[in-house]
Amino acid sequence: MLKLTDTHCHLADPAFSNHLPDILKTAESQGVRRFIVPATCSDDFQAVISLTKIPSVHIALGIHPWFAESASEQDFHHLESLLKQYPQAWVGEIGLDFYDKAQTTKQREKQIDYFCRQLVLAERLHRPVIVHNLKATSAIVEAVKQSRFSQGGIAHAFSGSLEEAQLLIKNGFKIGIGSLLLNPTAKKARQAAQNLPLKDMVLETDSPFMLKNTLNTPANVRQIAEITAELRHISLEEVATATEQNVETLLATIPLV
Numbered sequence: 001m002l003k004l005t006d007t008h009c010h011l012a013d014p015a016f017s018n019h020l021p022d023i024l025k026t027a028e029s030q031g032v033r034r035f036i037v038p039a040t041c042s043d044d045f046q047a048v049i050s051l052t053k054i055p056s057v058h059i060a061l062g063i064h065p066w067f068a069e070s071a072s073e074q075d076f077h078h079l080e081s082l083l084k085q086y087p088q089a090w091v092g093e094i095g096l097d098f099y100d101k102a103q104t105t106k107q108r109e110k111q112i113d114y115f116c117r118q119l120v121l122a123e124r125l126h127r128p129v130i131v132h133n134l135k136a137t138s139a140i141v142e143a144v145k146q147s148r149f150s151q152g153g154i155a156h157a158f159s160g161s162l163e164e165a166q167l168l169i170k171n172g173f174k175i176g177i178g179s180l181l182l183n184p185t186a187k188k189a190r191q192a193a194q195n196l197p198l199k200d201m202v203l204e205t206d207s208p209f210m211l212k213n214t215l216n217t218p219a220n221v222r223q224i225a226e227i228t229a230e231l232r233h234i235s236l237e238e239v240a241t242a243t244e245q246n247v248e249t250l251l252a253t254i255p256l257v
């Protein structure tokens with residue numbers, strides 16, 4: 001039986017709210033049987049937490065770099081207390097987004113500060129992290145070192161060079177191969193899917209986002225796995241077995257109490 005995990009899907013997003021059971025059923029029919037659902041800001045913590053009633057869902061709680069600037073001290077304490085209350089939760093989606101060149105140094109410093117604090121928290125609570133990284137690989141690695149973060153996690157929606165991927169892998173991350181693969185012209189994503197060691201890759205959709213004019217859903221992990229298999233000239237089962245093992249390795253770092 002084929003078993004795949006969507007390691008990054010925003011199932012708490014309102015885009016799914018009325019038909020989540022169907023979305024999950026369709027995913028399952030494609031072999032996508034496990035889901036990791038990250039939060040993005042304190043406003044959606046409860047919606048994400050409510051998904052813990054679904055046995056195939058694992059959750060992550062964290063503050064996304066887009067919301068770091070407006071996040072308050074209270075939001076941080078809220079996050080900390082929820083992570084203690086939900087010992088199975090990962091920390092995410094956290095990270096750095098330097099895509100906007102108009103960002104001021106101060107804005108970037110605020111992102112870095114919030115990211116480091118969440119890394120320290122994840123280290124203290126022994127949780128893997130889910131990292132959003134846009135044009136910020138060296139700053140991410142710097143933050144990981146500075147925070148003495150060693151729990152590992154996923155560098156999600158990877159879009160960088162092979163060198164950047166290797167740097168992230170060296171610092172404990174699995175590389176999230178995702179919906180960029182569905183675009184035949186996304187050269188770097190295809191290069192990563194083709195060349196990175198299988199033991200360092202996980203699969204994801206980032207649904208409902210990433211596809212123009214179409215609702216992205218976790219079922220698409222099947223196609224992402226198939227394209228990966230095709231690029232590497234190996235079987236779909238081989239991709240599934242290796243990436244599932246990688247998810248298990250990350251889950252095993254969480255000391256469930």
Ligand SMILES: [Zn+2]
Nearest residue numbers: 008010093206
């Ligand atoms: Zn996301």
